[in-house]
Amino acid sequence: MKVEYINPFVEASQNIIRQTTGLDPVLGSIYTKDIPKKGEHVAVLIGITGSIQGTVIMSFKKPLACKIVSFMLGGMPVPELDEIAKSAIAELCNMILGNTASIFSQKDIGVDITPPTVLTGENMQFSPAKSVTVCVPLEFEDGDTMDIDIIHKVS
Amino acid sequence: MKVEYINPFVEASQNIIRQTTGLDPVLGSIYTKDIPKKGEHVAVLIGITGSIQGTVIMSFKKPLACKIVSFMLGGMPVPELDEIAKSAIAELCNMILGNTASIFSQKDIGVDITPPTVLTGENMQFSPAKSVTVCVPLEFEDGDTMDIDIIHKVS
Numbered sequence: 455m456k457v458e459y460i461n462p463f464v465e466a467s468q469n470i471i472r473q474t475t476g477l478d479p480v481l482g483s484i485y486t487k488d489i490p491k492k493g494e495h496v497a498v499l500i501g502i503t504g505s506i507q508g509t510v511i512m513s514f515k516k517p518l519a520c521k522i523v524s525f526m527l528g529g530m531p532v533p534e535l536d537e538i539a540k541s542a543i544a545e546l547c548n549m550i551l552g553n554t555a556s557i558f559s560q561k562d563i564g565v566d567i568t569p570p571t572v573l574t575g576e577n578m579q580f581s582p583a584k585s586v587t588v589c590v591p592l593e594f595e596d597g598d599t600m601d602i603d604i605i606h607k608v609s
Numbered sequence: 610m611k612v613e614y615i616n617p618f619v620e621a622s623q624n625i626i627r628q629t630t631g632l633d634p635v636l637g638s639i640y641t642k643d644i645p646k647k648g649e650h651v652a653v654l655i656g657i658t659g660s661i662q663g664t665v666i667m668s669f670k671k672p673l674a675c676k677i678v679s680f681m682l683g684g685m686p687v688p689e690l691d692e693i694a695k696s697a698i699a700e701l702c703n704m705i706l707g708n709t710a711s712i713f714s715q716k717d718i719g720v721d722i723t724p725p726t727v728l729t730g731e732n733m734q735f736s737p738a739k740s741v742t743v744c745v746p747l748e749f750e751d752g753d754t755m756d757i758d759i760i761h762k763v764s
Contacts, residue, residue, distance in 0.1 A: 499656075500656070501654075501656020501657070501723035502656070503656070503721035509654070509726050540736045566658035568663060569739065570738050571654070571735055571760065572735070572738070573728070576730060577729075578729070578730035578733065580728055581692065583703070605724075
């Protein structure tokens with residue numbers, strides 16, 4: 455995957471997280487990930503079509519997801535990932551990918567995104583077919599990490 | 610969701626399963642499903658953009674997934690859902706949605722699909738945001754059911 459295809463994801467995710475939560479995650483080392491992937495506790499999936507075809511999986515451990523939602527809600531305690539909290543985290547990821555698509559469109563690269571699906575479970579394993587996964591890790595204070603996996607089709 | 614938007618999924622899934630496995634599943638009663646959804650053991654996710662925006666989740670219990678793959682491979686025993694078997698089930702679902710998209714295109718309804726992602730895990734729960742889920746159940750002999758959940762955005 456060309457680096458100019460990765461930058462919009464980085465830019466959008468850092469901007470949107472900063473704007474909606476006030477948190478300021480630092481970009482870790484971007485790497486290509488082996489598949490199948492062991493999922494974290496919470497994953498938000500958004501499909502991409504157009505110039506990039508694939509799926510973006512944003513995954514968090516439950517405490518980080520709760521913390522992000524708490525900051526989105528102005529500091530309200532979020533002890534559990536209930537339906538409202540899941541809806542908030544879905545909206546955050548939707549805003550990140552929507553913003554990513556806008557940045558691509560400014561570069562005349564057309565991509566379309568699906569609505570988000572939040573997935574929780576245990577021992578989740580993703581096996582994308584004929585794809586390469588680029589992982590963009592965002593590191594929060596306290597050592598929490600949100601992984602943005604860009605799974606894109608190999609043509 | 611209009612009924613003319615559901616029929617292409619039904620037609621494509623029955624045709625492709627018949628062609629690739631020789632099995633002939635019967636259409637059960639189509640219904641609207643509550644969300645969040647408890648996933649089965651194996652789920653294949655494919656995103657849709659264009660005139661329909663959403664995600665299609667095809668879910669099976671593990672024995673049915675193995676049986677379908679076995680029939681796809683001409684009767685070869687498939688005791689476990691290893692990477693090859695997952696790849697086969699992903700391809701089946703990709704063909705079903707590809708065929709669905711072709712039928713839509715013949716009706717001048719433009720939809721684009723993402724590549725498939727196979728998901729396995731326990732206690733999986735899908736929480737699609739602001740969506741309606743229409744479930745198309747395909748019933749195989751022996752009482753096995755494959756659910757095709759069409760999760761589409763409510764505008």
